[in-house]
Every structure is written in structure tokens, then in C-alpha cells.
Amino acid sequence: CNNVSSPVIAGDYVHFGTTAGSYYVLNRTDGALVKEIVCGEPIFSAPVVSQDRVYFATLGSQVYAVQPNGDVCWTWDFVKEVMGFTGDRWSGQDWLKHKQGRVTWEDRFCCSRDLAAHGKMVVIPAGAKTVWLEDAGSNAAVRAIWKIPNLAGNLDPAVYGQSIGEDGAVYTQWHRRDNAGRVEIMRLKDGEVHYDSVPGTLTKLGEPGLLSFCSVSIRGQDVYRCRPQMGAGLCKHSPDRQEPQYLGGYPSIASPILLKDKAVYGGLDGKLYVVPLSGGEDVWSFKTPFDAPISAPAAACDGRIYIGCEDGYLYVLGPGGKAA
Secondary structure (H helix, E strand, O other): OOOOOOOEOOOOOOEEOOOOOEEEEEOOOOOOOEEEEOOOOOOOOOOOOOOOEEEEEEEEEEEEEEOOOOOOEEEEEHHOOOOOOOOOOOHHHHHHHHHOOOOHHOOOOOOOOEEEEEEEEEEEEOOOEEEEEEEEOOOEEEEEEEEEEOOOOOOOOOEEEEEOOOOOOEEEEEEOOOOOEEEEEEEEEEEEEEEEEEEOEEEOOOOOOOOOOOOOOOOOOOEEOOOOOOOEEEEEEEEOOOOOOOOOOOOOOOOOEEEEOOOEOOOOOEEEEEOOOOOOOOOOEEEOOOOOOOOOEEEOOOOOEEEEEEEEEEEEEHHHHOOO
């Protein structure tokens, strides 16, 4: 059913959501169905594993915490808890009645991008807001709700997937219309959100540069991101540099995967790129047969790289870049 949510492994189980509105837990050994959770609305966001639980969100921003075997621990509903709306969230008539007037861009609530987790803290991109939920065991406790500040406009922005550093800092790519966007760094301290931005990521009308559309990857204080413009395929952003360092590769809208000393990502030209993180070295690439764009992150495990391509095929590369 045209699923867009990546699967995740939690212990002996495989978890994945579907656009048909059900969340599945399978036995990873034989594929047997262990649990089906009927959510009633599509799941676009990939689930995440943190400590002993798995977290996922529906398109309507209902958040679930489940055990590895699929038993539900708690649910939390952004639309009810934050927006105070108790009707059918997919009904324009119910929204008109609730608002007693026109529904606007301020009423967006969808969670279509990936959430993230750090310990017991789960970070959700819901509508134009970012929500910090702490797993309190049998329920979720809201620790902060934050909205991107006005910059190059005042309309609520689109918020893309969250990434979390080892120190708990949250990185998010956002954009407003007319090419306005930036990568924000948000830190939660004593219930307050303190924010900064990644140098060299600001784009806006009248200035060169195209914004990015994917989650960033983090190592230490360095941020790696892909961009959909020539000469800026894979970039490294460091705190002591105002401008990004171009490392190589073709334009992309897929998040890079960081290995020991290389980054792996798929380009819009249908090639897989393996780029040294040091910069200045040769970039290795693998050309897929049909040149279809690669718009989703690759995966690497046990010496193999897995690529999902828009030609409908899954490609598996073994040691030395040979097709496995």
C-alpha cells in the first residue's frame, strides 16, 4: 500500500507502520505475525527504539509507546491534548464547527516526518511544532512544546524529521515558503527550550543556495547533510566554520548514513555514493541500472549496503562494492 515508513528491529521483533493505518510486529526469525495495532490513520513516520520500548506516531500525531512484542504501554494525542480538538480530525465540517470560522495554516497537526528518541525523551514533529514527551512508564508527560521563531517570514514552517545528538540536542530542518529555511539546534533545559542554528544552513529569497529536505546526521559537534543542488551534494557543517565544507557526490534529498570514516547516501542521479568524511579524497559510486533517483536513506550492516531505489528495486552491495 505504498508504505513510506522504514522498519525497525527491536530485540527478536521487526516493527513497521503502513499507510493503510495498521502497525505490525513480526517475529524476525520466521516472519510470523505477533501483533497488529489498528490505528485508523496512516503511519508515515518511522518507529524508533530507545531503551526497552518502541515509539511511533500516526499521520494524525497520535503517539504510541509499545513493548518490543507490541503490547501498548501508552498513547498520547497531540490534536486532543494540545489543540483541544475532540472531533474527527479528518472532517472539515468538524473543524469548521470547532473553530466557528475558517481553518488556517495555524491549525496544521500532521506528523509526516520521522520522530526521534533519547533515553526516555521522545521528540515529535507535529504540525509546525516540536514536542518533547517524556516516557513516565504508564503515560507520557509533556516537557516542552516549541515553534520555530520568525525568520524570513512569520508563517508557521514545515518541520522535517528530527535528529538527536549524543548530548540530547535536537536538530531539525525546516522551511517556509520562498526557499526560506535553516537547520535549528534545540536544547531542553529545566523545561525551557534554548535554540541556536547550524552555521551555513540558512537559505532565503534573494540569496543563493537551495534548502535541504532531509534529516541531518551528527557526529560530535559536526553536522552532515545532503542538499539538492549542484556542488553541494554532501556537506559538513562545523561550529567553527560559517560556510559548509563540500565533501563530494551528487545532489540528494536523502539523509546520509555515517560509517567509521565515510558517509553513504543515494543521489538524485540514481547512484550510491560513498564519501570520505575527511574530504579531498576520491568518492566511490555505484550506478544503478535504470538511473532512477534514490530518495530514501541507504542502510549498512555487516559489510553490506542496502539501497531502495525509485525504480522499485532493492539493491544489495557486498564487500568491494560488488552486487550481492
